[in-house]
Amino acid sequence: MTARVLLPGLGLLVAVLFLAALLVGPAGIGPGESLAALLTGRGEAVTLVMREIRLPRALLAAMIGASLGLSGAAMQGYLRNPLAEPGLIGVTGSAALGAVIALQTGLAGAVALALPLAGLAGAGAAVALILLLAGPRGSAFTLILAGIAISALAGALTSLALNLSPNPFAAMETMFWMLGSVADRSFRHVWLALPFMALGWAALATLGRGLDALTLGEDAAAALGIRLARMRLLLVCGTAASVGAATAVAGAIGFVGLVVPHLLRPLVGAQPSRLLFASALGGAAMVLAADIAVRVVVPERDLKLGVLTALVGAPLFLHLIYKTRREGV
């Protein structure tokens, strides 16, 4: 019964937060004026702020949140592990590595969109490598091992790039980029990320039935007619496309893909297929809320989104672990 209220409720929450994200900002424009300018284009400066700064920012926050929530739910379902998160297969680290290389080589400054494109290339390389390492028939376990190896390699290479940084400013810029943010992004970022994300969402959305069957384990699922190899391919490619695109435009935003599915699981009766859509909405709501918070709490300090999600997500996760332990599971 909760499910019937849950999805509309989450949808409403996302809509309200999206609206709030459009109305909050340092420009200090009244809500009526902002919305009028957004819809009618009257008032040049205000329209510019609304259409070129706040709207793409809010859209990206929602898109990234949905990607993280959806792929987190799919990853946890596939690996049958509530501690799994989308970054586990090394996509986040590799996308960040690509972006860091673009920043360090100066390519990001020289060519428009070189930064997110390099991030996408990094994510693509991670997928190729993981499919090669984990093989076509391997189990969920080999996927985790391959993911850990790729994450470690990407992390090491990112450190190397920082280590060999040509000057401290470039290193600083890279460090700040890696913290994760949707500030100062334009519609070009939205249009670049959206096709990849949409493809990823479409791939992940097909997994519901297979994820449900995996509740019984790999052997039983295979005997129920689920093609596990195909499922894994869709999972890896879907996660890489959506989360890779998210990381490429916004840097690494942690804990959303881990906490949101965990939080919503009891509300959908723990059924993996029903968790997918709920987590996408929940992720969008969490990132929108976090992005509003960074603007409201310390407007003058440019607090990074990824810092806040980790700051809120980690204690929340600790609380969940504590609650799970108390229930004796």
Place this chain on the structure above:
Amino acid sequence: MLRLDAFSVYRGPCPVVDDVTCEVARGECVGLIGPNGAGKTTLMRGALGLLPAAGESSLARLAPAERARAAAWMPQRREINWPVSVETLVRLGRTPHLPPGGRWGAADRAAVDHALARMGLDAFRDRTATQLSGGEQARALIARALAQEAPLLLADEPIAGLDPAHQIMTMEVFAELAAEGHAVVVSIHDLGLAARHCTRLMMLERGRLVADGPPGEVLTPENLARVFHVRAHYADTPAGPVFQPTETIR
């Protein structure tokens, strides 16, 4: 229902299932017996096409979706990975019958209700499956396999860990299924229950099918001594055949 022809499964160079030829027909409740490591699980998984194998298996030839409608499989490892309700768990058995993106129909609901009732789980319908006892979980998983309503049921040690009443009840359900025209292949270590409820026993020894026939013909003193290293007491009583292993042979 199931036909194996010169069927072998290799793990490395050594055959775990070695050149098995057999056929299981409707109406049969086949007990698959043999000591630990004889290849019972591997035979069933191989026959289903879950392992690469040599020789012919009528099931492994089918496409995955088609095979799932032809045979239900209950693995030995009782996995319930998420705290779903018992009803949700049993509904998973309907997976092969739902069309892509399809709706849940009356036949699906009836199959789930019937499976729950058969395993005595009506009162557990809304309970969280992971919080049940081991034996109750096993029954829920058997109900899941029953809800699949496949002509053939393969179950790997389904009654291990159940209390005596539910062991007997489960074997009776399998015998009923066979009587209704299904076929059941069940691996089992309790030779007494196997002798009472199975219409036929297949005895495996180191991957080879060494005896195949009615329980009285398979559970001979010679076979038991050679394959299981036990002596046993066997009697036909008014309450049915009674079989009890009594001592080991060194």
